[in-house]
Amino acid sequence: MMANKKKLFIITTIPMSFVFFKGQLLVLREKFDITLISSPEAGLYETASFNKVKCYGIKMSREISLFSDVLSLFRLLFYFVKNKPDILHANTPKGSFLSLAAGWLCRVSTRIYYVHGLRYQGESGFKKKLLIAMEKLSCFFATDIIAVSNGVKDHLQQDFITTKEITVIWNGSINGIDLDYFDPAHPDLSNIESAHLIQKYDFVFGFLGRLVGDKGINELVAAFEQLNLEYLNIKLLLVGGYESHLDPLQQETLLSIKTNPNIVHVGFQEDVRPYLEAMDLFVFPSYREGFGISLMEAAAMNVPAISSNITGCNEIIDDGINGFLIPVKDKEAIYLKMKYAIENRLAISKMSAVTRSMIKDKFEQHKLWNKIISFYEGIKH
Template identity: 45%
Template sequence: MKIVRTSTIPLSLNVLLKGQLKFLNESYEVVGISSEGQLLDEVKQREGIKTISVNMERGISPLKDLNSLYKLYKVLKTEKPIIVHSITPKAGLLTMLSGKMAGVPIRIHTFTGLIFPTRKGVVQKLLISMDKLLCSAATHIYPEGEGVKKDLINYNITSKALRVIGNGNVNGIDLEHFSPKQVSETQKEQLRKELKIEEGDFVFVFVGRLVGDKGINELVKAFSLLNKDGKRSKLLLVGPLEQELDPLAPETLNEIKNNPDILPVGFQKDVRPYFAISDALAFPSYREGFPNVVMQAGAMELPSIVSDINGCNEIIREGQNGVIVPVKNSEKLKEAMERMIADKDFYHQLRMNAREMIESRYEQSVIWDALLCEYKKLIKERDYRV
């Protein structure tokens, strides 16, 4: 039996579903579909699966979207999968519609995050309409976490049954890979030297795209205020600057460029060394489904400061493995960062709990097994109906 997994860009298949596709390929023939690129080739080689490129625009582009829809339809008619399973918004809409047109019997979409709750007016209405259309074409909907599930219900996106697989998250966490033991003291010493991080510096790290929706404007402002108060700290920004879709404010870009304590290192294939030289994750995103970064930081024994949004407020429990602050609030973010530095007992308690609280809820094999069981159950139910 054949299963098709889709995402808008290959980065999602390559990073979000790393290892999972290979695991599923042991039970089914798995085909990965995403936009073309080197990362899609990497998925093919590493996961040992067939991949097909169908370019999809992340933004709204009606003509290009229709072209992608037709190409997906043709691929699905040729491949004839029993299940098609999408993640990411645009791939979800196009895959569910083309899957229905092509007669794929089981059409699954996992909502890894919702955009519309952070939008207003006409844009929000359009995004809600798109998600409703997606759900109408799908046979099964899985929110990545309880917060996403609640939003789907509150906004009346679908009347279909909604169920979170496991404790949430699409892929779980590889606890052997994300472990402080995987980074040597020599590696850490060398990286600190390269970045001019001195002994006694408290290092906050952000990992992700440097865009407005990730709370970078508020993070940079909070950190700048913190440093003006004389706290010895550094802010490590690990991720690509993406100014096309969601640009940072000019004053934020200027501060990043001119503040010697802000260390932008761009996209890094292996983020573990950067976690290893840091003291806490700062992740004030506006919206998430179930952020891998927060789980990765916890597995690397880092407490987190996160915004009070879906996913983040499920992984982090206030005062146990991190601190939760209001969205878009630089002052509260600064206060949380200040407390991490000043209250050593509080910080060490958070750090001591960080890895154990990830281990007990999000170990990767548990998520993979739960998904495989779900596929088998859906196929069995379909066979009964047929």
Template identity: 40%
Template sequence: MPKKKIIRTSTIALSLNVLLKGQLSFLNNHYNVVAVSGNDEDLKEVEKREQVHVHAIEMQRQISPLKDLISLIKLYLYFKKEQPQIVHSITPKAGLLSMIAAKYAGVPVRMHTFTGLIFPSKRGLLQRILIFMDKILCCHATNIYPEGQGVKNDLLSYKITTKPLKIIANGNVNGIDVDYFNVNQVSMEQQNQLKNELGILTDDFVFIFVGRLVGDKGINELIEAFKQVSKQFSTSKLLLVGLFEEKLDPLHSETLNEISQNKNIISVGFQKDVRFYFSIANALVFPSYREGFPNVVMQAGAMSLPSIVTNINGCNEIIIENYNGLVIPVKNTIAIFDAMRKMVEDVDFYNDLKQNSRKRIVDNYEQNVVWKAILDEYKSLEKYV
């Protein structure tokens, strides 16, 4: 008997490649899995690593009516041709287009996972448009999955849908490979070599940020706070791992100047394997304005790092105040400074947070538990196929 077909979609292939790493290969043992997104090197890597079929359909992240219509038609024709039993989307635009196309192509099970919501952080006309788009998405989906409790609460409070909302496992779209994200995977020799290359000394306290270097990630506030931290604690360092996005969400000019001029700020760009950088850091600082269920915070925790995070969806579920990190208000430079200062000054407090960090992730977000829960969900929906 041939395996049932599942098509997984995302707007860009990077989401499939990073957010669902390993999951598609696991599911392919039970289903015929096809990955659909825009065509680039990430999609090729998904095909090679996950050993699944891929199909390229370009989708725009921004609102682009004409291009969106073309993508919608292409998705509809592809779903009609392939006749999958399930289409399961992540990311906003892929969700909207895939759910509409799948419904009219006659796909019986149409699943969307909300990995994050954009509209709560927007205002005015743009917010109303984004809410309307998510309502249309949910109208065309048969099953809706918020990635965490915070995302679920927002979907309910903004009345996006009246359909049941189910959180799979403890939240998060893929869980964490706690064997891979383990500080023991990086030798002391490798750590010392990287420290030497970056000019980090043995006694330095290294804060790390991993992600896109954009305004929405709280980078402007982080840099302003660290400017004060570095004046008070000369042995503090800030390690920035990620790319600038000058078009979508550029940083303030004074922020860029401080990054380039402050000798205690080290920017290394995008890094494929972030474990090496986590291994030489002392704490993650992640002052984002909005998230779904951030992998970075879980990765840092698995690498035994406590975190300073903002009180937003996902972050405030992974981090328990004064247990494995600190939870601070959004867009608050003073709060970031106070949290960073406390970690540097209070050694006993810091060590307590560090001791609890990995345990929190292993106990709640181990990858195999998440994958099995997703597989069980697919199996439970087969009766509708």
């Protein structure tokens, strides 16, 4: 009966972040009475309706805004006092900080801080100090801390963010990978090459994610432009939208994307699988990640990768086996590995043959869900 289920409140700053729980919510609702809490946008209500769980909208700003943040804190506090959750599952920096503080104030017995990444790593000066302070407080307010990867766990400890025990569930990642969906043999996959003028003998480099500076897009486009002077049959396929208000690309990069006929920008796509299938090599030169979800998706589609040697990503890519690891913010390293790939297609093909099996062994979704549920049910406070 629903009355016997523990109340689990899952909090994110914006509803878009509930994509991390795709499929998982349907499993969790069998064990818990779930309420989703996020900013009151359409995505919140659509996600709750689809998964047949409760929801409640509380506006939360992604950026630091004192008046707005205090107001959100009190709204969370009043909602928790009224509805008495048993477990808080806090995600994303602002949503976590506010909900964990409110949960601590009203003594929610189990307050889980799920650390998806460390935002302070991409900042400097006063803002970095402020973000570090927020991380420390979020950890202080939490009864249980889960890191999305072993790398995130190491940084939390090395940067003296917390001395509490930190858990990594199985091999990390918040939701694993759905190998039935991300399957190059899936019958629903469409052929997108002809629609984007990709020829049979083109070598296709690809990127999936937000087109912003800290994803390394400036370096990636510059490296491709250099390669494009040397090789004819190459393409760069960019899947994702801009976030100009947060982290705009350089004007030179934007001009290249717009004017180079060998750079194909398709914007945000609901179904990314046909675009991953069209790629020969995924390129992910991000500056910071908690866990490279798109790297897992590419690997499940038999696409090896060039990736920055950063937290999370270096737990997915085994250098020289299913891809290459390169230094952060290094255009020359990106260029050299892309050049190697063009000239050594057989080596890339051999990598493609092992990527999916490596993902299956470490990140298969249903195995991870079972371990997540066992962890939540085993918490005693």
